[in-house]
Each structure stands twice: as structure tokens, then as C-alpha cells.
Amino acid sequence: xxxxxxxxxxxxxxxxxxxxxxxxxxxxxxxxxxxxxxxxxxxxxxxxxxxxxxxxxxxxxxxxxxxxxxxxxxxxxxxxxxxxxxxxxxxxxxxxxxxxxxxxxxxxxxxxxxxxxxxxxxxxxxxxxxxxxxxxxxxxxxxxxxxxxxxxxxxxxxxxxxxxxxxxxxxxxxxxxxxxxxxxxxxxxxxxxxxxxxxxxxxxxxxxxxxxxxxxxxxxxxxxxxxxxxxxxxxxxxxxxxxxxxxxxxxxxxxxxxxxxxxxxxxxxxxxxxxxxxxxxxxxxxxxxxxxxxxxxxxxxxxxxxxxxxxxxxxxxxxxxxxxxxxxxxxxxxxxxxxxxxxxxxxxxxxxxxxxxxxxxxxxxxxxxxxxxxxxxxxxxxxxxxxxxxxxxxxxxxxxxxxxxx
Ligand SMILES: Cc1cc2nc3c(=O)[nH]c(=O)nc-3n(C[C@H](O)[C@H](O)[C@H](O)COP(=O)(O)OP(=O)(O)OC[C@H]3O[C@@H](n4cnc5c(N)ncnc54)[C@H](O)[C@@H]3O)c2cc1C
Numbered sequence: 040x041x042x043x044x045x046x047x048x049x050x051x052x053x054x055x056x057x058x059x060x061x062x063x064x065x066x067x068x069x070x071x072x073x074x075x076x077x078x079x080x081x082x083x084x085x086x087x088x089x090x091x092x093x094x095x096x097x098x099x100x101x102x103x104x105x106x107x108x109x110x111x112x113x114x115x116x117x118x119x120x121x122x123x124x125x126x127x128x129x130x131x132x133x134x135x136x137x138x139x140x141x142x143x144x145x146x147x148x149x150x151x152x153x154x155x156x157x158x159x160x161x162x163x164x165x166x167x168x169x170x171x172x173x174x175x176x177x178x179x180x181x182x183x184x185x186x187x188x189x190x191x192x193x194x195x196x197x198x199x200x201x202x203x204x205x206x207x208x209x210x211x212x213x214x215x216x217x218x219x220x221x222x223x224x225x226x227x228x229x230x231x232x233x234x235x236x237x238x239x240x241x242x243x244x245x246x247x248x249x250x251x252x253x254x255x256x257x258x259x260x261x262x263x264x265x266x267x268x269x270x271x272x273x274x275x276x277x278x279x280x281x282x283x284x285x286x287x288x289x290x291x292x293x294x295x296x297x298x299x300x301x302x303x304x305x306x307x308x309x310x311x312x313x314x315x316x317x318x319x320x321x322x323x324x325x326x327x328x329x330x331x332x333x334x335x336x337x338x339x340x341x342x343x344x345x346x347x348x349x350x351x352x353x354x355x356x357x358x359x360x361x362x363x364x365x366x367x368x369x370x371x372x373x374x375x376x377x378x379x380x381x382x383x384x385x386x387x388x389x390x391x392x393x394x395x396x397x398x399x400x401x402x403x404x405x406x407x408x409x410x411x412x413x414x415x416x417x418x419x420x421x422x423x424x425x426x427x428x429x430x431x432x433x434x435x436x437x438x439x440x441x442x443x444x445x
Contacts, residue, residue: 060129064129064133070133073133074134077136077139077140103117105138105144106139106148113161142173142175142211142212143174146290147289150276154281154285163238172217173212174217175211175216176293187222188230192222192224192265194225194270196225201225203270204266205264206265207221211259218239221239222236233280235282236276238274245269246268256398295372297423370425374421380417380420388410391410
């Protein structure tokens with residue numbers, strides 16, 4: 040596991056590791072896979088994996104390098120954070136991508152490592168490390184979104200198992216998931232202390248998913264119904280009634296990943312920056328600059344925000360030397376990241392004019408249609424993982440220490 044000393048280690052002491060990583064990546068990453076993506080993270084479901092992609096996923100899974108800092112006893116890479124950064128650099132150098140991902144990596148795995156029993160870690164972490172098991176998040180309900188603790192899905196104690204009844208909504212990837220980490224009510228008399236954290240097999244009898252179609256045209260998430268679903272007692276994580284503590288810890292991991300803390304923002308920007316799009320659609324003056332001075336200023340402001348944000352994320356990661364994991368400050372990052380993502384989409388669509396307003400048809404290129412859908416999808420960024428208003432509440436209370444009436 041990472042230690043504070045790792046971060047201070049001089050770069051040249053990592054030279055041996057760099058050589059090892061470089062040799063292994065060159066032997067295992069097929070250059071023909073450059074530009075492909077990780078099927079585990081795709082919001083539109085698992086794409087058909089080619090034999091070469093499967094081989095790469097299996098190689099990374101065996102090595103544990105898809106989750107490089109997770110402990111080796113559960114199949115993780117066991118690398119220090121400094122080594123993991125070197126690995127990331129070496130992968131970027133040859134255009135290799137991480138084939139392991141999804142909610143298991145982003146949020147469930149780190150939470151189970153902290154709160155799960157030894158038996159649960161042995162049962163669930165290796166499948167995540169090897170990219171073989173897809174997890175979904177069963178938190179939100181029709182009457183429990185921002186006010187999550189109002190959730191009503193009930194797990195009734197039946198001796199050796201729970202009988203689960205209720206409805207979840209906005210379950211991302213629910214229709215493709217193997218398993219669900221869910222917040223359920225085990226005690227109706229107490230709001231927060233009556234919540235438990237339960238692992239539910241999506242193949243269980245009584246689980247039904249219905250995909251919801253979005254403004255962007257995709258159906259990446261579902262309404263999920265539980266009707267008399269039998270869940271073994273061994274699937275309870277932590278104690279009965281500890282679900283609120285465990286569930287909110289998981290949300291910190293989620294917000295950390297969504298803010299770009301795990302590099303997702305950088306991936307989203309690859310190859311289509313706002314200045315590149317502006318030059319293409321608005322043209323340049325004799326000096327090679329964008330002719331529209333106002334647009335130029337706004338693009339520069341956006342670029343500065345984006346770079347400052349990327350540097351701040353990097354600094355925050357370096358400062359988290361105690362390895363205590365994400366804190367309430369991830370709410371600040373989530374909000375800033377969401378604003379920058381939405382600003383970028385707005386700018387792109389504005390710059391492209393009519394070409395940025397296509398839904399389908401021959402008059403638009405694939406990239407143009409993608410920009411329109413990215414803009415529409417971007418509306419969700421300030422909602423999922425906890426809305427911006429709720430993050431502001433978290434910042435006010437937990438970071439600034441303000442009271443409810445202030
Ligand atoms: C793309 C996407 C994917 C998602 N994936 C999942 C998933 O996989 N699993 C899952 O469990 N959930 C998922 N969600 C649900 C998401 O977490 C909720 O949508 C979110 O928590 C907001 O809840 P809500 O939609 O019920 O809105 P509401 O809670 O009804 O809020 C409506 C509006 O009121 C504001 N508001 C509410 N309460 C307050 C308050 N106290 N103070 C100030 N403003 C307030 C909100 O900020 C928002 O603007 C997803 C949502 C989206 C959009």
C-alpha cells in the first residue's frame with residue numbers, strides 16, 4: 040500500500056520499476072488497440088469485446104495493474120502511488136488504456152476494502168480486479184434522491200436471509216450489471232440508523248430492470264424493482280444500521296472519481312479541445328488567431344479554468360499523503376468539475392452553430408452529432424453523484440462549519 044514516503048521518493052529510484060512496467064506493457068499491449076475504450080466503463084453497456092481486447096483485459100487483470108494500488112492479497116497490483124503514477128505515464132506513452140473499470144473500481148471496491156469482512160473481500164474484490172463482474176448502485180428511489188435517507192426499500196429479517204421489497208431508480212447500467220450494492224431499510228422507526236448496506240445478486244428471482252430513455256437518446260440507466268427477493272444474511276456489509284455511514288463513505292469515492300480525480304476528465308477531452316473546434320468552425324485571421332475577440336477571450340478563460348482545475352486535482356492528490364481517502368472537499372471538486380464540463384459543452388455547441396444542433400441525418404458528421412449528445416448528456420453532470428445544490432450544502436456544513444440557519 041502507498042505510504043507518504045512514496046510520494047517524496049526521488050524519481051530516479053523508480054527507474055527500475057519504469058523499466059519493468061515498460062517491458063511488460065510492450066509485451067502485453069497490442070498497439071492495434073490504441074484508441075479503443077474500456078468496455079467495463081461504457082455507459083451504453085458492454086460493447087462486444089474483441090479477442091484482442093479480452094486478452095488485454097485478462098493480462099491486466101492477472102497482473103492487478105487495473106487497480107494498481109489495491110492490496111495483492113485480493114489480486115490488486117500492490118504498487119505505491121508513485122509507482123502507479125509511473126505505470127500511468129508508461130501507459131499514456133504507448134496509448135494503452137485501462138481495461139478494468141466501472142462502479143466496482145470507482146466506488147464499491149474501495150468501500151468494501153474498508154468495511155467488508157475478510158470473507159466478503161475474498162468473494163468480491165478479485166472479480167472487480169479482473170474486470171469480470173459488473174456492479175450497479177442501488178441508492179436512489181422515486182422519493183429518495185437528494186434526501187437519500189428517506190429511502191423505503193425494505194429488507195425484512197427472515198432468520199437466515201432478508202426478504203427485499205421496493206423500487207430503486209436511475210440505476211446506471213442496471214440492465215447489464217451482475218450485482219448491486221444497495222442501501223435498504225432494516226428498521227422503519229429510525230431514519231438514518233435504520234439503513235443497511237446490502238449486496239444483491241441481479242440474477243436473483245424477483246429483480247426486474249426497466250431501462251429509462253434520456254434526452255440524449257441513450258438508455259444508460261433503469262428503474263429497478265425488487266419483489267420478494269431473497270438475500271443471504273452474509274451479504275450485509277458492516278452491521279445492520281451502519282448503512283448510512285458506509286453509504287456516504289462510498290459517495291465520497293464516487294464524487295472523487297466523477298470530479299476527474301481518477302483521470303476521467305482528461306480522457307473526455309482527448310483530441311477535441313475547444314480551441315481546436317473553434318479554429319475549425321470559426322476560422323482564423325491573418326495572424327492565425329480566432330477572428331472573434333469575444334469568443335477568444337471566453338475560450339481562454341475556459342482553458343485557464345480547466346488547467347487550473349487539473350493542477351488543483353493533482354495537488355490535492357499529492358497532499359492526501361496520509362492516505363485517508365477522499366474527504367468532504369471532494370464536493371468542491373465535483374461542483375467545479377461539473378461546471379467546467381458543462382461550460383465546455385456549451386462553448387462547443389455555440390461555436391458549431393447549426394452544426395451543433397443535429398440529432399441525426401446526413402447533414403451532420405459523426406463528431407458533430409457526438410458534440411450535441413455530449414451537450415445534452417452534460418445536463419446530468421450537476422445532478423448525478425449528488426446535485427450541485429446538495430454539494431453546496433455539504434461544503435457549507437462540513438467544510439465551512441456553518442449551521443443550518445446561517
Ligand atoms: C445520469 C445519472 C445517473 C445516475 N446514476 C445513479 C445510480 O447508478 N444509482 C443511483 O442510486 N442513483 C443514480 N442517479 C440518481 C442521482 O443520484 C439523483 O438524481 C440525485 O441524487 C438527485 O436526486 P433526484 O433526482 O431525486 O432530485 P431531487 O432530490 O428531487 O432534487 C431536485 C432539485 O432540488 C434540489 N434540492 C433538493 N433538495 C435540496 C436541498 N435540501 N437544498 C437545496 N436544493 C435541493 C436538487 O439540487 C435538484 O436541483 C443518477 C442520476 C443521473 C442523472
